[in-house]
Amino acid sequence: MSGKHQIAAGFLPLLDSALLAAAHEQGFAEAEGIELRLVRENSWASIRDRLAVGHFDAAHMLAPMPIACNLGLTPLATEMIAPMALGLGGNAVTVSVALWSAMRDNGALDDLDPLRNGKALGSVISARKRGGGRLLRFGVVHPHSGHNYELRYWLAACGVDPEREIEIVILPPPLMPDALIAGRIDGYCVGEPWNTAAVSKGAGRIVTVKAAIWRSSPEKVLGVAKAWADRNPEALTALLRALYRAAEWCGSSENLGDLARILASTHYIDCPQEWLMPALIGAVEVGPSQVVAVPDFFVPHAKAATFPWTSHALWFYSQMVRWEQVDANIANEGIARNTYRPDLYRAALRDVDVALPGANAKVEGALNEPTPVGSSGPSLTLGPDGFFDGAVFDPDQVSAYLSGQRKR
Template identity: 45%
Template sequence: MTGTPLRIGFIPLVDAAALLVAVDKGFTAAEGLDVTLVREVSWSNVRDKLNIGLFDAAHLLAPVAIASTLGLSQVKVPIIAPFNLGLNGNAITVSPALYAAIIGEADGDPANPMVTAKALARVVAARRKSGGEPLTFGMTFPFSTHNYQLRFWMAAGGVDPDEDVRLVVLPPPYMVDSLANGHVDAFCVGAPWNSVAVDLGVGHILHYVSDILERAAEKVLAVRETWALKNSEVLTRLTRAHGHAADFIENPDNRTEVSRILGAPERIGVDPEVIRRTLDGRLK
């Protein structure tokens, strides 16, 4: 007997863990759900496919759920989020050159985001005076905590994010290559891509954004409100499966298996050891 078929989109990020583990460990199947996971590259793809019904549910940026419900810069499609997939998952990673420039201008402890924000302002001013191009920062989507966190940090140090630098949208899996190729000078993204940049020697993690803004809701399990009203019992089962998956992930004894699941080529597609460091809170 087959279960209720569901198509769910996700972006290759560690905060999709509850969704990926729910499916790959059989928690969704135990709830009578036959889930097909669809790996996507960009948040606009995920949003649009959810909005028009190609996805029944999705791993989604929390601010996108709000923006879609309000019809901001897109069609108005009410979205609900019955399950929060993660908090505080982002970091700001900068190129070796920008890291050296910021540290060189830092007046105080560079672990303090205010110190680095003011140092960044001095770097920006020096580039402008010398006729250099504005620094380019990558973020994942206009309606994202990544965008808001970068802006908050910059503005605190006196940098106008709309005038003094360039903020560009990049899909999370493309951040590292963009930094390595010099297309951006820095980026704000979720795990594991900051650690991947460090391991490849193309970036330095400057800050965890939890040091800038605490308890920021990152990603959610999102469904259309109309779908939820028609499928409330299915949604209850899907949410329950995510809860069981989250409990499994939280058990330290399961971290190696979870890292293997997430690191698989069809999931996130990176070295499971990088995933394991993230789960253990050992980002570098």
């Protein structure tokens, strides 16, 4: 039976496409009257462009990408909104076995500590510079990606200039393990399972994770063309409800085996199921037979994981300014803030018994431990959150934050 709403959505073969996959496979979309057609793509540029020209109504999208589109940083730019996040965490930094050996000689350990391992990488980079060696090359998935900004943030906070002391190149996520094996790159930042894939093939070591660099931070969002959302408010509401129910399902430990089976299938990621389980259960295999517990590696539902915080949008904007992708001004700050749409999220879920945060923004780095916060509906616990170097981001003080970032 055809649904009341026909929605086409694009996605990339990544663990954090889980909510879309579960909404389709577990019947949450159908229950909301949606006939959901999911289309797998191979690059974020294709996702962006197909959404812009109307091939997709919505998409699994890099969290900074709708902001970049609205700031005019992309070709075929169309106004986009992000009415929902698709979870917290989910990516990691992987390096070649040879680079890991050099990092270990300079103090790196298998504990995923971003400061220690970042300093060790910095020592390797300094030694190569003194010896006249080539720059290390790291892959990220897109210039306007959390991967790019978090990799740069991590390196800069550890004393490495990511503009001058390494080379950063763009690659689609599924190609990164093979690029590492071929020696075309020395490391990369990507979502799962493409870090575990390199470890499984004996080609890489995971050295740190997003959940350690910026705790409780967004990775992907639901990207929607604003014109489509304006024309189809009922369909958008139905989709947000379906994805929220999917997030609840994905967040239940009893469903993780089924979720891994769904995502491993040929329609979605097309990979061995065992590549997906480490991230889902929070036991990351950093190297052969070496497992580190990261319980918040990927969070699909807890901690308001699907809420589109405007403070997240503004931090991404701050990094676009920091790395000279866009000018700092009140107009651009407003565009970034207004791209994320907690008002639409609240409207879609207000009649459902869910925990809704009492505010649309929060100070990133204010919570050092799990903390009950004000909410409507059921109780809500947030945190811990924040950055590994102890920095705090106040969304009401963006200019001051930018001044501090420029000094780093």
